[in-house]
Amino acid sequence: MVKQITIQTNGRDEMIDITNQVEAYVKEQGVQEGIVYVYCPHTTAGITINENADPDVKHDMLMRFDEVYPWEHPKYRHAEGNTASHLKASTVGSSQPVIIQNGNLILGTWQGIYFCEFDGPRTRKCYFKTIEG
Amino acid sequence: MVKQITIQTNGRDEMIDITNQVEAYVKEQGVQEGIVYVYCPHTTAGITINENADPDVKHDMLMRFDEVYPWEHPKYRHAEGNTASHLKASTVGSSQPVIIQNGNLILGTWQGIYFCEFDGPRTRKCYFKTIEG
Amino acid sequence: MVKQITIQTNGRDEMIDITNQVEAYVKEQGVQEGIVYVYCPHTTAGITINENADPDVKHDMLMRFDEVYPWEHPKYRHAEGNTASHLKASTVGSSQPVIIQNGNLILGTWQGIYFCEFDGPRTRKCYFKTIEG
Numbered sequence: 056m057v058k059q060i061t062i063q064t065n066g067r068d069e070m071i072d073i074t075n076q077v078e079a080y081v082k083e084q085g086v087q088e089g090i091v092y093v094y095c096p097h098t099t100a101g102i103t104i105n106e107n108a109d110p111d112v113k114h115d116m117l118m119r120f121d122e123v124y125p126w127e128h129p130k131y132r133h134a135e136g137n138t139a140s141h142l143k144a145s146t147v148g149s150s151q152p153v154i155i156q157n158g159n160l161i162l163g164t165w166q167g168i169y170f171c172e173f174d175g176p177r178t179r180k181c182y183f184k185t186i187e188g
Numbered sequence: 189m190v191k192q193i194t195i196q197t198n199g200r201d202e203m204i205d206i207t208n209q210v211e212a213y214v215k216e217q218g219v220q221e222g223i224v225y226v227y228c229p230h231t232t233a234g235i236t237i238n239e240n241a242d243p244d245v246k247h248d249m250l251m252r253f254d255e256v257y258p259w260e261h262p263k264y265r266h267a268e269g270n271t272a273s274h275l276k277a278s279t280v281g282s283s284q285p286v287i288i289q290n291g292n293l294i295l296g297t298w299q300g301i302y303f304c305e306f307d308g309p310r311t312r313k314c315y316f317k318t319i320e321g
Numbered sequence: 322m323v324k325q326i327t328i329q330t331n332g333r334d335e336m337i338d339i340t341n342q343v344e345a346y347v348k349e350q351g352v353q354e355g356i357v358y359v360y361c362p363h364t365t366a367g368i369t370i371n372e373n374a375d376p377d378v379k380h381d382m383l384m385r386f387d388e389v390y391p392w393e394h395p396k397y398r399h400a401e402g403n404t405a406s407h408l409k410a411s412t413v414g415s416s417q418p419v420i421i422q423n424g425n426l427i428l429g430t431w432q433g434i435y436f437c438e439f440d441g442p443r444t445r446k447c448y449f450k451t452i453e454g
Contacts, residue, residue: 057289089321090358090452092223094287096296098239104415105407106364115397115404116411123256123389131248138248141238145249145280147411149237149299152285152418154360154450156323161448163362166415182294184287186223186321188355188452190422222454225356227420229429231372256389264381271381274371278382278413282370282432285418315427317420319356319454 056084058183064100064175068117068143071170072107073181077153078160080183087158089187094150096182099140099174101147107167120146120173140174147171155185189217191316197233197308201250201276204303205240206314210286211293213316220291222320227283229315232273232307234280240300253279253306273307280304288318322350324449330366330441334383334409337436338373339447343419344426346449353424355453360416362448365406365440367413373433386412386439406440413437421451 058080062071073093081091095102106112124142131138151168154161162168170181191213195204206226214224228235239245257275264271284301287294295301303314324346328337339359347357361368372378390408397404417434420427428434436447 057287057294090450092285092287094285094294096294096299098237098245098296098298103411104364105411109399109401111398111400112364112404112407115394115399116408118396119390119394119404119408124252128248128252130251132244133242133248134244135242138245138252141245142249142252145236145238148281148284148414150285151414152358152360152416154323154358154448161323161360161362163364163446165364166362180296182287184223186319186452186454188319188321188454190420190427225418225420227418227427229427229432231370231378231429231431257385261381261385263384265377266375266381267377268375271378271385274378275382275385278369278371281414281417283418313429315420317356319452321452321454 060181062170062179064172064177067175069172070113072167073170074168077168081155084185086155086185086187089155089185090152092150092152092184093168094182096180099137099144101144101171102151103147103169103171104151104166106165108165137174143173193314195303195312197305197310200308202305203246205300206303207301210301214288217318219288219318219320222288222318223285225283225285225317226301227315229313232270232277234277234304235284236280236302236304237284237299239298241298270307276306326447328436328445330438330443333441335438336379338433339436340433343434347421350451352421352451352453355421355451356418358416358418358450359434360448362446365403365410367410367437368417369413369435369437370417370432372431374431403440409439
């Protein structure tokens with residue numbers, strides 16, 4: 056069963072830790088061995104796995120991504136004005152798979168799963184799906 | 189069954205919407221619930237999921253990726269001269285998974301699946317594979 | 322069965338070809354059709370698929386990633402000083418799936434699977450997992 060969750064974002068750029076929700080879904084499904092997919096159905100947001108300890112990592116990543124993919128650029132044509140969000144989304148990716156072993160996600164010690172908002176604040180959706188095996 | 193499709197690209201950098209081909213493959217396979225993988229076997233091309241509405245998004249993304257990963261650089265050593273293509277390929281990624289629910293891809297409203305050419309024009313291959321579950 | 326391998330890295334930034342280890346794991350598992358996931362449980366390293374022929378590609382990629390995500394930046398706050406590594410990890414991604422067909426990985430001619438060290442030298446772990454189907 057695919058699960059859809061709703062995420063309310065609060066900033067233009069924001070990394071929201073959804074690891075607990077992914078873990079709860081895997082427990083609900085009762086999957087012991089397999090893969091869980093975390094999928095973002097938006098084109099100006101994405102999913103990444105990165106550090107869950109020092110919040111300054113999120114600050115620094117969002118700051119530098121915004122310099123590399125600036126909000127304004129003389130050569131952008133997209134009238135909606137959020138080209139940077141699309142670039143950031145394709146850079147981090149629309150989804151991430153995580154391995155399930157003995158009913159648990161096998162993330163590294165410092166890894167958290169992040170929903171990455173790149174054009175907020177908005178009400179967003181995120182899908183979870185397990186595959187057993 | 190893995191399916192291989194052929195894609196003729198026309199520009200050096202190009203994003204080609206292959207969503208319809210992925211959907212047709214999933215119907216052919218008759219998979220109701222699972223994952224479909226879209227895989228690029230080339231190192232100077234990749235797969236991404238991004239906006240399917242305004243073509244200016246593709247223009248802007250390819251333009252800015254080319255500034256971030258320029259075609260010429262005094263420190264590049266790779267004699268073939270296409271280092272930028274390799275950088276872009278690793279940035280967007282070699283593959284994307286999409287969730288199948290009730291026999292359909294559950295893409296977001298504005299999401300399309302793109303084969304990204306970064307060193308064309310060439311005749312390219314792309315693989316599709318489903319996993320049920 | 323998930324397999325964990327250990328990788329000793331030797332440089333701060335390094336791309337280590339682990340294709341042979343992934344292939345050996347797939348043979349061990351005896352999986353004929355499916356997917357193998359290559360997963361990095363670290364937040365300052367990642368996995369990518371790119372060229373396995375000219376080593377200058379690796380040089381150029383690591384050189385340019387380091388310019389795009391510089392080691393030092395006046396606006397970085399992360400006290401550990403390795404923000405660049407986190408940015409590079411999210412750019413290439415924490416994992417890569419590869420399709421298995423007739424018991425073999427179907428990589429492209431020039432594709433190798435790389436463990437990407439972005440904050441070495443360190444002793445790292447990498448997980449492999451197959452899903453049949």
